[in-house]
Amino acid sequence: MSAEVTPSNHDQAAPRDALTKLAGLLQADMEACSKAIVSRMDSPVALIGQVAAHIVAAGGKRLRPLLTLAAARMCGYAGGQRHVHLAACVEFIHTATLLHDDVVDESRLRRGLDSANAIFDNKTPILVGDFMFARAFQLMVEDGSLHVLRILCTASATIAEGEVLQLVTQHDLTTTEERYLDVVRGKTAALFSAAAQxxxxxxxxxxxxxxxxxxxxxxxxxxFQLVDDALDYAADQAVLGKTVGDDFREGKVTLPVLIAYADGTEEERAFWRRVLEDGTQTDEDLPHAMQLLERHRAIARTVERAAGFVRSAQAALSIFPPSALRDALTDVATYTIQRVH
Amino acid sequence: MSAEVTPSNHDQAAPRDALTKLAGLLQADMEACSKAIVSRMDSPVALIGQVAAHIVAAGGKRLRPLLTLAAARMCGYAGGQRHVHLAACVEFIHTATLLHDDVVDESRLRRGLDSANAIFDNKTPILVGDFMFARAFQLMVEDGSLHVLRILCTASATIAEGEVLQLVTQHDLTTTEERYLDVVRGKTAALFSAAAQxxxxxxxxxxxxxxxxxxxxxxxxxxFQLVDDALDYAADQAVLGKTVGDDFREGKVTLPVLIAYADGTEEERAFWRRVLEDGTQTDEDLPHAMQLLERHRAIARTVERAAGFVRSAQAALSIFPPSALRDALTDVATYTIQRVH
Incomplete structure (x- = not known):
């Protein structure tokens, strides 16, 4: 493949199909990665294969393994299939966290399909998640780099810390933006970062x-996570692939809410406290919450904050020479915020 | 310490305090291990420390880290503190599985105290278990041996497979003894084996x-697991540190039940199917189940099976020269079956 040496001819419009374009540049690698994911989920215990097949069949964007593959190729890696196997590890870690998240959040939808806990029960995804996590580490050990192991172990511990911190901040409107960002850094950004590194x-x-x-x-x-938190109040369910208003129903304190709460009247603040802290919700509450977010431009302001991180992400790529892959990674960052209609 | 070079003076009576004796031979190592466990559970997220402190305070026998320490010293290790750090890893992996098991089994007691899911909720132990698992791998990476990592990653995947297989065999009286032993090899023996290796x-x-x-x-x-499964029908709750009859109420198909079922009359088999497969139980059912197990000597026969594994475990030690630690490990194996009164 010659993608990493093609001179830049960057379309500043950053098309909405940035992910497709990036995946297209890495088509052979992505196919090898998908094969590695399927073949390394094997277990003599049939139920593990069934759960794994369900979540793999649901697909998802495979954004994290794509980052590993793109970063490796942009850096000129041509030494074998290590990037493919490590991309599969990254997806395994991600899948393990999804299985556990859905149990913790009691989610019924994942990637547009019934979640594993909705189809099986709560027990199966806990244990299959543990298997996938262990299998990810087995793959890393096979790769043999202690440096890689250190990066992905640290990311895994940070993810778990972020998830626990999210539990602590749930139902708590005194959560500061800094603490919210700590949750986001842990539960989402740590794996994105490790995957690219x-x-x-x-x-x-x-x-x-x-x-x-x-x-x-x-x-x-x-x-990505800021926009996800905005989409929870703004997207079509079909587009999102999960239920709109999940965060609201679960009492999660996300940036759109923190913005509207900080700027709200005393009456509005009482509303937020009732629905998110006390957890007393009626069918009219989600539409009302969306009106309040609109009144304070909370979705737009969340996306503006996200745009700042997008620019910072893009700036970090400047030490690399121009290439089609660098452009594609730049566009993927822009795509992140274009997901909001 | 000179334990590993002391000539054997083996007390064939295998005292019931074999564990205490082994721990006594390794007192400095065990203290260092306890310190490592406490210091490496640190996290800026306070709730992680609270859950960890709860489960560590409950104590437990620390049998698995003891195996690592004893094996290392019996093998003449004197090169530093690697055995201590890896013993802590082993205990972290074990603790992570306990936290997840108690959620899966909806257990209310662990090590004689309320289980983490009874005190906190189901969400916290899932996520703190993930953290402990990741932290164990971080410690292993610090140790720096890919061979050790391979052994403990493989054990972790095997544990998860055993736990999933246990879910599959639950409520299923057609489970064969071989399949039951596969569950036991996975959920319990894999970590004992890795810890010693x-x-x-x-x-x-x-x-x-x-x-x-x-x-x-x-x-x-x-x-150890065969005896645990026997104790679930035979022990005092105070001695066991968990609720008697847990396996029965959860519909777990263990060896005592398989023995009594195989030898049972048609009426007895109907009883087992109702209580374990259909899950329809009354207060009189556990005492009746215990009578049936007694009638078919199912507890005694389970312990006899365990004794065969004890002899095999002891025989494996014969390649090592006689030493106080080898004797202590021999006695610990005997102690395993002496737990049944």
């Missing part, structure tokens, strides 16, 4: 390039 | 000694 590691690039890709992934991940 | 690895002993310790741990783990 690992690409530089397999390509044996200098630490400065590792750090640049780690920063890119980190800021991309934050932007 | 790692001791030989840090001492840089030949593969034959690694294998011998892996076999010892494997068979000890099977014996």
């Amino acid at each position: 690992v690409g530089a590691v397999v390509a044996a690039r200098p630490l400065a390039e590792e750090d640049a890709l780690a920063s890119y992934g980190q800021d991309l991940g934050i932007a | 790692v001791g030989a690895v840090v001492a840089a002993r030949p593969l034959a000694e690694e294998d011998a310790l892996a076999s010892y741990g494997q068979d000890l783990g099977i014996a």
Whole structure:
């Protein structure tokens, strides 16, 4: 493949199909990665294969493994299939966290299909998630780089810390924006960051390039989650692939809410406290919450914050020479905020 | 410490305090291990520390880390504190599985105290378990041995497979003994085996000694679980530190039940199907089940099976020269079956 040496001819419009374009540049790698994911989920225990097949069949964007593959190729990696196997690890870690998240959040939809806990029960996804997590580490050990293992172990611990912190901030409107961002850095950005950084590691690039890709992934991940939190109040269910208003019903305190709460009248604040802290909700409450978010431009302001992280992510790529893959990674960052209609 | 070079003066009576004796031979190591466990559970997220402190305060026998320490010292390890850190890893992996098991089984007691899910909720132990699992891998990466990582990652995947297989066999009286033993090998014996094997690895002993310790741990783990399954129908709750009859209420198909079912009359089999497969139980059913187990000597026969694994575990130690630690490990195997009154 010649993608990483093609000179930049960057379309500033950053098309909405940025992800498709990036995946297209990495088509062979993505196919190899999908095969690795399927073949390495094997277990003599049939139920593990069934759960894994369900969640893999649901697809998803495969954004995280795509970051590993893109970063490795942009860094000139051409030494074998390490990037493919590590991209599969990254997806396994992500899948394990999804299985556990859906149990914790009692979600019924995932990637537009019934969630594993909706189809099986709560027990199965807890244990299959543990298997996928362990299998991810087995794959990393096979790869044999302690540096890669350190990056992805640290990310895994940080993810779990972010998830626990999210539990603590749930139903708590005194949560500060900084603490909210700590949750986001943990539950989402840590894996984006590690996924991108690992690409530089397999390509044996200098630490400065590792750090640049780690920063890119980190800021991309934050932007991605901010927009996800906005979409929970703004998207079509069909587009989102999960239920609109999930965060609201679960009493999650996200940036749109923090903005509307900070700017709200005393009556509005009493509303937020009732629905998110006390958890007393009626059918009219979600539409009313959306009106309040609109009144305070909370969705737009959340996306503006996300745009700041997108610019920062894109700036981190500047140490790399221009290439089609660098452009595609730049566009993927822009795409993140274009998901809001 | 001179324990590993002291000539054998083996008390064949295998005192009931075999665990205390083993821990006594390793007192400094066990104290260092306890310190490592406490210090490495640290997290800026306070709730993680609270859950960890709760489960650590409950104590437990620390049998698995003890195996790592004993194996390392018996193999002559004197090169530093690697065995201590890896023993802490083993305990972290074990603790993570306990937290998840108690959610899956809806247990209310653990180590004689309220379980984490009883005190907090179901969400917290799922996420804190994930953190402990990730933290265990971080500690292993710090240790820096890919061989150790491979052993403990494989064990972790095998544990999860065993737990999933246990879900599949639950409520299913057509489960074969072989399949039941697969569950036991996964959920319990894999970590015992890995814990002991790692001791030989840090001492840089030949593969034959690694294998011998892996076999010892494997068979000890099977014996331990068989006896645990017997105790679920036979012990005092105070002695067991968990609720008697848990397996029965959860419809777990264990060896005592398989023995009584195989030898039972048609009426007895109908009873087992109603209480374990249909899950329709009254207060009189547990005492009746215990009578049936007594009638078919199912507890005694389970312990006899366990005794076979104990002998096999002890035989695996024969390649090591006699020493106080080898004797203590031999006695610990005997102790396993002496837990049944």
